[in-house]
Amino acid sequence: MAARITELVLDCTDPERLAAFWGGVLGYEVLGRDDESVEIGPPDRRTTLLFLRNPDRKLQKLRLHIDVKATDRDQAEELERLLALGATHVDIGQGDVSWYTLADPEGNEFCLLSGRADP
Template sequence: MACRISELVLDARDPERLAAFWREVLGYVELGREDGSIEIGPPDTGFGGPQPTLVFNPVGEPKAGKLPLHIDVNPTDRDQDGELARLLAAGAVPADVGQTGEENWHVLADPEGNEFCLLRKRLPTV
């Protein structure tokens, strides 16, 4: 037997804002709330489906510095340039982590500064 990633849990100063941002990015819906935490996930399948859900836990001050984990996303219904424009309009900002400009991905940050990458390859929706 093996395990499967079912949830990714992120500390957040403003769970509402981050949940709204990531719902827009991923096309997720709100699945539930408990003790100030907000869980979002794929519509129709929710928790336990093929994609992990995201849980935003309220904390006064999330851990500072580079996290050992970041999220990579791929476009599903447009090319990378079109998806970059959509993510920037949703509130992402470019992030500088020492890129050379030759990479085939974009490094962005969500509204609380958490870095994530927009990769080039278009993937089918799940």
């Protein structure tokens, strides 16, 4: 028997803002919220993201990050969409690579990979 990841929890100072950003990135909807958190996920609720209010600001590079691929456009078009949603370019020493390293509105790094993923 094995375990399955059911949710990823991300501490943040503004759960609503981060949930809106990541909901836009992933096409996820709000599944629940209270004064301290917002949970988003796909309609099947298979794996969700929970944004939990924490007053501490991020101080260093994350040891775990999210990688995303576009499902219906090329990498350059997806990069434009993510930047319009509020992502920013970040340099963590990645050098000349085939992906883009970005940060969400609270500075959490994630990568936009080349190629397409199944929707």
